[in-house]
Amino acid sequence: MTAHEPVTLPRDLNQPPKQPEPELRGDSVTADRYTCAHYLQRELRQVWRQVWNIGGVSYQMPDPGDYLTAEIGHESVLLVRQDDGAVRGFLNVCPHRGTRITEAEEGTVERFHCPYHGWQFDRAGTVVAVPDEEDYRDSPCGKARLKEVRCEERFGLVWYNLNCDAPSLEGFLGAQITRELDSHRIGDMVRVLNITADAEANWKIITDNFNEAYHVKVLHPELIPYIAADYQDCQFDLFPGGHNRGWFPAFMPSQQYGSEVIGEPLKSMAAAWDVNSDDYEGRATWSELRLAIQRSKRDLGAERGFAHYAYRSDYQLTDYVIYNLFPNNVITVGPDGVQLLRPRPHPSDPARCYFDHWWLVNRVAGQEMTPSPAGGPDLPVQDAEHEHIAYGEKTLGTTADQDLSIARSQQAGLASEGFQGFWMPDQERRVQAFHEHLNDLMAAL
Ligand code: FES
Ligand SMILES: [Fe+2]
Known part of the structure; x- marks a missing residue:
């Protein structure tokens, strides 16, 4: 992080x-x-x-392979903790024929497996295995990738931006x-x-x-x-x-x-900090009450x-x-x-x-x-x-x-x-x- x-x-x-x-x-x-x-x-x-949006809370995904998904409009974004501790974001779309790689809100993976024909992806979004690889004229392994989006962690939150050329958060x-x-x-x-x-x-x-x-x-x-x-x-x-x-x-x-005297719930909120709100009668004193509580x-x-x-x-x-x-x-x-x-x-x-x-x-x-x-x-x-x-x-x-x-x-x-x-x-x-x-x-x- x-x-x-x-x-x-x-x-x-x-x-x-x-x-x-x-x-x-x-x-x-x-x-x-x-x-x-x-x-x-x-x-x-x-x-x-x-625009930048919030995908989740950082502590949801502390370890490499932890991921979460975020939905915005018709897009689903896959946010994945990498082996180096950074978070990368990908559009949740299989490069084979477009299926979402996962419908889960969060999880942990060694590899992602597309549920349709079983293409496999590493945590960095690259295809690493496909069924019947020999049947491809040009194997997608090591070449096909999930489309990447911008991603940053800040304020304990994971942020993403669909525009790769976006300014920093x-x-x-x-x-x-x-x-x-x-x-x-x-x-x-x-x-x-x-x-x-x-x-x-x-x-x-x-x-x-x-x-x-x-x-x-x-x-x-x-x-x-x-x-x-x-x-x-x-x-x-x-x-x-x-x-x-x-x-x-x-x-x-x-x-x-509607009153010059402080009532509930503020009376109790003040008392919880040892401040007697009865000492602050009249609107001219209200800002003083706030300062006393500070x-x-x-x-x-x-x-x-x-x-x-x-x-x-x-x-x-x-x-x-x-x-x-x-x-x-x-x-x-x-x-x-x-x-x-x-x-x-x-x-x-x-x-x-x-x-x-x-x-x-x-x-x-x-x-x-x-x-x-x-x-x-x-x-x-x-x-x-x-x-x-x-x-x-x-x-x-x-x-x-x-x-x-x-x-x-x-x-x-x-x-x-x-x-x-x-x-x-x-x-x-x-x-x-x-x-x-x-x-x-x-x-x-
Ligand atoms: S659509 Fe993903 S493996 Fe076919
Ligand atoms: Fe409101």
């Missing part, structure tokens, strides 16, 4: 640094991108073949986002939730949702008492390449909170088993930051873990997608169970099996359920003649920026 130097952001940072605000063009956001099968096919070529994400994600040391975490739901909406309906927080006070009222998600308290930053970041101060109520976590974290607080900056002790990595990797970082909230396109139906929800947590000494991200029952601190469900079959976590609850009805509305384009406030400019970058990729030849 490629090791990167551990990164620690300046300790006294109280929020992420503001980026310059680019000028947006004001492109209209057309309905066809959500509803048209022809648009989806062009998108699979012009967008999805150019760091070039794609930019130095600032790379550094901030490095600082979370995701490679030390364990994935305690790994669920995929079939959803009845275009994937962009879900990314649009994560590109704005305007809906939070309506769709997620239970967050109001402890996350300051109102735009006046947050910071939104647009980065080159269609990526963006949203910062949400937490351990303080949102503007809409100080207390800083002082008490190590002795209570929160070893990771030693490399957190101040804001990382309390707040949530959402990184929307173009096009679809939504990574939300919090004080004790990281969520991936990710829609993936359906191969042929623009009105459907797959929604992945991962929750990776820091290990806390003595802690065997961990709170589920934003609602749902506590989860054991151990690697979770992958579950694939239909949306609604079981909870994806309260907040994610609420987000997805709107997706089907928005998909229906966007397909109507009544849809007249978006009419968005400034705080939704991350949605606008996303669509302008999408338009650029879709317009390119």
Whole structure:
């Protein structure tokens, strides 16, 4: 595995640094991108073949021969740990007559065997044996190969890009986002939730949702008492390449909170760090409460088993930051873990997608169970099996359920003649920026 130097952001940072605000063009956001099968096919070529995506977690494949598969649109990518420890990626397509080499999500092999006629491949994707080799005028052994894709390991995750000429992952994400994600040391975490739901909406309906927080006070009222998600308290930053970041101060109520006195759950969250929230009466004191909890976590974290607080900056002790990595990797970082909230396109139906929800947590000494991200029952601190469900079959976590609850009805509305384009406030400019970058990729030849 490629090791990167551990990164620690300046300790006294109280929020992420503001980026310059680019000028947006004001492109209209057309309905066809959500509803048209022809648009989806062009998108699979012009967008999805150019971007970095996450195939899995590095610790899933520690040893040579370990592999996992990742699906994006109609492609399946085979990610294989090599004998030298690096990961290489291949399109999961047999060069004999096109069958997928494996349908397994993960495994370990000495050689891959195609299930149709039995061609064999080494870990580097080269054909090494075929039945009836003497019957070939020109034997494929040592010559035929799986088609290779770009692959990198970073942040404890395995990334791939279908375009062999793509820039590096760091070039794609930019130095600032790379550094901030490095600082979370995701490679030390364990994935305690790994669920995929079939959803009845275009994937962009879900990314649009994560590109704005305007809906939070309506769709997620239970967050109001402890996350300051109102735009006046947050910071939104647009980065080159269609990526963006949203910062949400937490351990303080949102503007809409209806009392001058701190209630639950924040009262208990403060008490857990020996802070009496009754000492903070009135909205003018709320940001002080957040700072008091940061100080207390800083002082008490190590002795209570929160070893990771030693490399957190101040804001990382309390707040949530959402990184929307173009096009679809939504990574939300919090004080004790990281969520991936990710829609993936359906191969042929623009009105459907797959929604992945991962929750990776820091290990806390003595802690065997961990709170589920934003609602749902506590989860054991151990690697979770992958579950694939239909949306609604079981909870994806309260907040994610609420987000997805709107997706089907928005998909229906966007397909109507009544849809007249978006009419968005400034705080939704991350949605606008996303669509302008999408338009650029879709317009390119
Ligand atoms: S298609 Fe793979 S061996 Fe025939
Ligand atoms: Fe939401």
